[in-house]
Amino acid sequence: MSDWFYLLPQAILCAGGLAALGLGAVLLRPAPGLQLGGALLFLAAAGAIVLALPAAGPVLDDMLAFDGIVRFYQLLILGSAGLSLLFASRYASLRGLAGDELYALVLFATLGMLLLAGAANWVIFVLGLELFTLCLYVLIALDRGRRTSLEAALKYFVPGAAAAGCLIFGVALIYAATGSLDLASSLASTAAGDVASFGPGLAGLALILLGVGFKLALAPFHLWAPDVYQGAPAPVAAFLATGSKVAVYAALLRLVAALPADAWQALAPVFWLLSAATLLAGSLPALTQTRVKRLLAYSSVAQMGYLLLALLAYPAAGPAPVMFYAAAYVLMDLGAFGSLGLLSPVSGDLDALEGFAGLGRTRPWPAAVLAVSLLSLAGLPLTMGFVGKFVVFVAVVRAGYPVLAGIGILGAVVAAGAYLRVLGALYFGRPVHAGQGQPPGPAAYVALGLVGALIVLLGIVPGPLLGLLR
Amino acid sequence: MEMQSVDHALQSSPWEPGIFGLAVFGAVVLGLLGGLLFLSARLTPGRDSAVKQTPYECGLVPAGSARLRHPAGFYLVAMFFLLFDVEAVYIFSWAVAFDASPASFWRMAFFILMLLAGLAYVWRKGGLEWGLGKRG
Amino acid sequence: MQTSALVLFVIHALIIGVGGIMAVASRSLVRALVGLIMTLFGVSGMYLLLNAPFIALMQLLIYVGAVVILIFFAIMLTKAPAGGEEERPNQVRTYLLALMAGVLPTFVIGWVVLTDQPASINAPLETGLKALGQGLMEPYFLAFELISVVLLVAMSAAVILAFKRRQSR
Numbered sequence: 001m002s003d004w005f006y007l008l009p010q011a012i013l014c015a016g017g018l019a020a021l022g023l024g025a026v027l028l029r030p031a032p033g034l035q036l037g038g039a040l041l042f043l044a045a046a047g048a049i050v051l052a053l054p055a056a057g058p059v060l061d062d063m064l065a066f067d068g069i070v071r072f073y074q075l076l077i078l079g080s081a082g083l084s085l086l087f088a089s090r091y092a093s094l095r096g097l098a099g100d101e102l103y104a105l106v107l108f109a110t111l112g113m114l115l116l117a118g119a120a121n122w123v124i125f126v127l128g129l130e131l132f133t134l135c136l137y138v139l140i141a142l143d144r145g146r147r148t149s150l151e152a153a154l155k156y157f158v159p160g161a162a163a164a165g166c167l168i169f170g171v172a173l174i175y176a177a178t179g180s181l182d183l184a185s186s187l188a189s190t191a192a193g194d195v196a197s198f199g200p201g202l203a204g205l206a207l208i209l210l211g212v213g214f215k216l217a218l219a220p221f222h223l224w225a226p227d228v229y230q231g232a233p234a235p236v237a238a239f240l241a242t243g244s245k246v247a248v249y250a251a252l253l254r255l256v257a258a259l260p261a262d263a264w265q266a267l268a269p270v271f272w273l274l275s276a277a278t279l280l281a282g283s284l285p286a287l288t289q290t291r292v293k294r295l296l297a298y299s300s301v302a303q304m305g306y307l308l309l310a311l312l313a314y315p316a317a318g319p320a321p322v323m324f325y326a327a328a329y330v331l332m333d334l335g336a337f338g339s340l341g342l343l344s345p346v347s348g349d350l351d352a353l354e355g356f357a358g359l360g361r362t363r364p365w366p367a368a369v370l371a372v373s374l375l376s377l378a379g380l381p382l383t384m385g386f387v388g389k390f391v392v393f394v395a396v397v398r399a400g401y402p403v404l405a406g407i408g409i410l411g412a413v414v415a416a417g418a419y420l421r422v423l424g425a426l427y428f429g430r431p432v433h434a435g436q437g438q439p440p441g442p443a444a445y446v447a448l449g450l451v452g453a454l455i456v457l458l459g460i461v462p463g464p465l466l467g468l469l470r
Numbered sequence: 471m472e473m474q475s476v477d478h479a480l481q482s483s484p485w486e487p488g489i490f491g492l493a494v495f496g497a498v499v500l501g502l503l504g505g506l507l508f509l510s511a512r513l514t515p516g517r518d519s520a521v522k523q524t525p526y527e528c529g530l531v532p533a534g535s536a537r538l539r540h541p542a543g544f545y546l547v548a549m550f551f552l553l554f555d556v557e558a559v560y561i562f563s564w565a566v567a568f569d570a571s572p573a574s575f576w577r578m579a580f581f582i583l584m585l586l587a588g589l590a591y592v593w594r595k596g597g598l599e600w601g602l603g604k605r606g
Numbered sequence: 607m608q609t610s611a612l613v614l615f616v617i618h619a620l621i622i623g624v625g626g627i628m629a630v631a632s633r634s635l636v637r638a639l640v641g642l643i644m645t646l647f648g649v650s651g652m653y654l655l656l657n658a659p660f661i662a663l664m665q666l667l668i669y670v671g672a673v674v675i676l677i678f679f680a681i682m683l684t685k686a687p688a689g690g691e692e693e694r695p696n697q698v699r700t701y702l703l704a705l706m707a708g709v710l711p712t713f714v715i716g717w718v719v720l721t722d723q724p725a726s727i728n729a730p731l732e733t734g735l736k737a738l739g740q741g742l743m744e745p746y747f748l749a750f751e752l753i754s755v756v757l758l759v760a761m762s763a764a765v766i767l768a769f770k771r772r773q774s775r
Contacts, residue, residue, distance in 0.1 A: 061744070
């Protein structure tokens with residue numbers, strides 16, 4: 001099989017982005033249905049090809065990797081993009097944001113994420129990361145009429161640019177130390193014994209970790225997250241919180257897998273500290289937070305901590321926990337941010353806790369999916385979040401980090417209280433103003449149904465998926 | 471011990487910046503600059519007058535403030551200039567390495583076509599129009 | 607020859623350092639920009655010293671030629687007062703934090719690079735323009751095409767952000 005087939009999903013997404021831009025340039029105001037349908041078609045085509053491609057070693061002059069893990073993550077990314085678009089289409093057209101740029105930028109961002117998830121070379125790693133970040137800057141500022149949207153974009157852009165600088169410097173140091181831009185072989189030759197390459201290689205890795213940590217909103221670099229998630233339009237926040245994070249985790253997983261044992265020993269304490277700090281920094285502020293979008297942002301930070309826990313256990317427990325939790329995370333955050341967008345009135349996204357009062361009765365379906373997502377985020381049984389946390393904690397304890405598991409459980413309990421407050425408002429609060437917000441439309445109902453059903457279904461019968469990942 | 475081997479290798483290195491030529495060149499530049507500055511400071515009368523303090527010593531009295539608000543179109547044009555400027559790196563190096571093979575040709579064709587698509591989009595969406603155009 | 611290379615290195619490092627300090631410490635934005643230009647020229651000189659003339663030229667063309675113009679336009683358009691209103695009263699704490707943020711990474715990276723010196727060649731070899739082009743065509747062709755996608759997205763993003771309101775005609 002020719003190497004070129006492995007470029008097909010990326011080529012399809014690129015063609016899709018170009019088609020969306022072209023449609024907008026020719027018609028100037030294309031129908032939203034046509035754009036949504038077209039974008040979904042391209043995403044589905046890319047997904048079908050990703051499913052059909054056989055696993056292989058690095059292809060295309062060792063630029064791209066494609067194995068079972070990459071395939072899983074790429075499907076997750078494509079699914080996240082598709083669901084975000086389903087949530088976004090009516091939301092955007094009600095607010096006058098549904099231009100060609102929304103669809104084109106989501107497709108191009110997905111292209112960048114796929115490349116990052118499959119990168120086997122540092123150049124592709126950096127380019128994929130920067131491609132989707134560039135798209136996200138604009139997507140966050142999509143609602144240009146609102147100051148908060150612009151502010152959020154700026155708050156993501158300025159530190160993001162600095163983080164990108166760190167990342168590229170780190171790659172340069174690794175190249176200087178090992179003379180290779182190949183991800184696996186450069187990391188493999190950062191081995192101990194070879195003093196000349198070990199020190200600069202570790203310094204480079206530290207800088208790369210810093211840049212990646214910013215994109216993931218890991219603890220010391222998470223300060224942008226609440227402001228950006230709050231200011232971004234809710235479906236964009238859903239895409240930002242799921243697709244981009246999962247793509248970076250896929251790359252991080254391959255990085256950890258390629259590390260030689262002694263480099264991993266040097267880095268494991270760093271991961272330990274990062275995940276402990278991220279868990280605490282994401283969970284503790286949730287206690288006092290009364291703004292739901294910020295609460296979700298902190299929760300997404302905490303979820304990054306759980307994913308990092310699973311990553312820390314990867315050398316001992318294999319990739320199944322981190323992959324399962326990534327899938328759970330994507331569904332939970334898509335459900336939470338997506339249904340929040342659907343519940344919101346056109347004048348601005350719902351944020352304060354009081355705004356959610358009584359929505360469980362007036363808008364039952366979106367509220368139900370929000371409730372399921374929150375329950376899953378809290379880690380209650382019969383949801384995917386519970387199974388995910390369980391699998392992660394077991395793996396972490398087995399890998400020999402019981403203290404971290406304790407911190408994680410503590411964080412989960414603390415954050416659960418905050419989610420329950422929102423649930424209480426949804427179902428037991430007195431409706432402030434009935435009938436706010438618009439009907440979601442059929443596309444969003446499809447997304448709501450899919451997300452809600454999958455969270456519950458995979459929470460009750462996780463066996464098949466877990467078996468597949470093992 | 472390491473330093474010695476470095477020194478030894480340097481002596482046989484083909485890379486030798488000619489220090490004497492550089493020194494002469496530097497001295498000439500510095501001398502010329504210093505001389506010109508010295509002469510202009512010594513020989514000019516250096517009398518101040520109101521006319522001399524005006525911006526743009528061209529004899530015309532400026533009208534209005536110099537701080538205008540410029541249309542954002544300027545910035546956009548500068549941005550597009552930057553983006554097309556970046557391409558120079560790739561196109562130059564491609565042109566030098568071009569081996570007349572079809573693969574090489576089509577790879578550059580894709581590159582250029584993507585950029586043309588970008589330009590067409592920008593044009594169609596009004597990115598090249600000045601703020602005072604028909605749309606206003 | 608090593609001394610002359612060292613002298614040239616120190617000269618360029620001085621240009622870069624002084625320009626950087628000027629860019630950060632200057633009261634007026636335009637002066638800060640001049641400092642930045644100085645730094646960029648110094649970096650270009652460093653590339654020459656590393657025997658990479660093409661990169662040095664591109665540094666001049668792209669950074670000094672275009673990025674600086676872009677920043678200058680930004681200063682012009684935002685109507686910043688020439689007197690430097692944007693500067694806040696000096697706070698010791700700010701300076702200390704800035705110093706820490708600058709010195710700490712420099713120290714760590716410098717220490718690592720000095721103690722674990724990477725194997726290096728004695729004199730820089732020039733990577734020819736032709737080798738660069740061949741690299742872009744053969745192993746790195748995917749990166750090469752990706753760059754065009756990134757540039758396309760940047761172009762459309764600029765027009766989307768700047769003309770969003772007007773385009774809805």
